[in-house]
Amino acid sequence: MSNGAHWIMARPSRVVVVSFAGFLALGTLILLLPVSRAGDDGSGAPFIVAIFTATGASCGALTIVDTATYWSTFGQVVILALIQLGGFGIMALASLLGLAVSRRMGLRWRLTAAEETQTVGLGDVRTVLTGVFKVTLVIEAVLALILTLRFWLGHDQSLGRALWHGVFHSISAFNNAGYALYTNNMVDFVDDPWIIIPIGLGCTLGALGFPVIFELMRRTPRRRWSLNTRMTLWGTAVMMLGGGVCVTIFEWSNPATMGELDLGGKLLAGFFQPATARTAGFNSIDYAQAHEETLLVTDIVMFVGGGSASTAGGIKVTTFFLLLFVILAEVRGDANVTIGDRRIDPRAQRQALTVALVGVAVVVAPTLVLMAMSDQSLSKVLFEVISAFGTVGASSGVTAELPAAGHLILIFLMFLGRVGSISLVSALALRDQYRAYEYPEGRPLIG
Numbered sequence: 001m002s003n004g005a006h007w008i009m010a011r012p013s014r015v016v017v018v019s020f021a022g023f024l025a026l027g028t029l030i031l032l033l034p035v036s037r038a039g040d041d042g043s044g045a046p047f048i049v050a051i052f053t054a055t056g057a058s059c060g061a062l063t064i065v066d067t068a069t070y071w072s073t074f075g076q077v078v079i080l081a082l083i084q085l086g087g088f089g090i091m092a093l094a095s096l097l098g099l100a101v102s103r104r105m106g107l108r109w110r111l112t113a114a115e116e117t118q119t120v121g122l123g124d125v126r127t128v129l130t131g132v133f134k135v136t137l138v139i140e141a142v143l144a145l146i147l148t149l150r151f152w153l154g155h156d157q158s159l160g161r162a163l164w165h166g167v168f169h170s171i172s173a174f175n176n177a178g179y180a181l182y183t184n185n186m187v188d189f190v191d192d193p194w195i196i197i198p199i200g201l202g203c204t205l206g207a208l209g210f211p212v213i214f215e216l217m218r219r220t221p222r223r224r225w226s227l228n229t230r231m232t233l234w235g236t237a238v239m240m241l242g243g244g245v246c247v248t249i250f251e252w253s254n255p256a257t258m259g260e261l262d263l264g265g266k267l268l269a270g271f272f273q274p275a276t277a278r279t280a281g282f283n284s285i286d287y288a289q290a291h292e293e294t295l296l297v298t299d300i301v302m303f304v305g306g307g308s309a310s311t312a313g314g315i316k317v318t319t320f321f322l323l324l325f326v327i328l329a330e331v332r333g334d335a336n337v338t339i340g341d342r343r344i345d346p347r348a349q350r351q352a353l354t355v356a357l358v359g360v361a362v363v364v365a366p367t368l369v370l371m372a373m374s375d376q377s378l379s380k381v382l383f384e385v386i387s388a389f390g391t392v393g394a395s396s397g398v399t400a401e402l403p404a405a406g407h408l409i410l411i412f413l414m415f416l417g418r419v420g421s422i423s424l425v426s427a428l429a430l431r432d433q434y435r436a437y438e439y440p441e442g443r444p445l446i447g
Helices: 003-010 012-031 047-059 073-104 107-117 125-154 159-174 193-208 210-217 227-251 263-277 292-304 317-332 346-373 378-389 404-430
Strands: none
Touching: 012 047, 012 073, 012 404, 047 073, 047 404, 073 125, 073 159, 125 159, 125 193, 125 210, 159 193, 193 210, 193 227, 193 263, 210 227, 227 263, 227 292, 227 317, 263 292, 292 378, 317 346, 346 378, 346 404, 378 404
């Protein structure tokens, strides 16, 4: 193994951080060019706007300017490239980490992981990347075709404009970016199922994770689904159904969001929000006008996020529901945590707890800081912080009003939310050590 390869395998977490940071720097430099900004005065975007947009697009998160009017066509193409390469890049880096972890672990661990994923051979990164590329291309092409036809035939756009909007929103949806070429995002299409459903479906597929998509593509019988696939699918269904019901109930009579819609429009709007706000940030209602209860429900689904090895952020569905099973086992008095016909390794339980508690800490501290430097309410600041950490992009309308220091905090949160979880989990796995001795058992008082 070459020195470079050895350095990568020994320090994979650093590779993720350095690679993504370099990618964001390049995107920022391009967006700083005058050609990237709309207008005839020849001035480029301010540095804070360029770096915020580059980070938000690459991580699939927030923005502080209107993408539809602030950036030129060239700038929008750059943003689209950042969205696409950011989504694909995080999958490539996740594959690198998976290879590094599998090569550093013992044979028993590697065989168990291979049995669970049922995706590719041990260390077969090339097959993973090829599969990711093909799946991405096919799904985005199908979504782009549907959206293009709808924009063209249903909304009287020219074929060229409809094609550009179809391609842009399909890529933004599957990569869970939430960027739109409309000032009010998808609000104008709130009751159009030919726009809302494809975008919601694209966000959901991108948030499942490629191991799950690969397994479903092989038409594996449900009884033989891996534990990861079962937890991801069931967890996603619970989050989307529960979130959709809550949002629909809370906003049913709100005239500023869903109150003026008919029954079909209300149901479409109610279930679209958690399907996309959970991971992507598209919105067909104005969150600035939504009730506090809706913001809290959205906070929860954004914090949990999507599936592992997906384009979504958050602490991940499997992490959240694994902790629920840990609680259930403790309440029952079971010696082991079991999900279906599988006993969960205590190391996985500790890693899930670590990821969740670190996520809480990462959300709480910036929320306090942003509240201290602005006059915004807790609910709206918390919404922005979780949206940034979960790489969602949904906004209650206060991001643009924050000072420059607040924007820098959100930039750090978006970057951390994109690379932090996979880096943390891989670092925990690679640091796992065996000790030939144990200390005497202690039992502090709990509760």
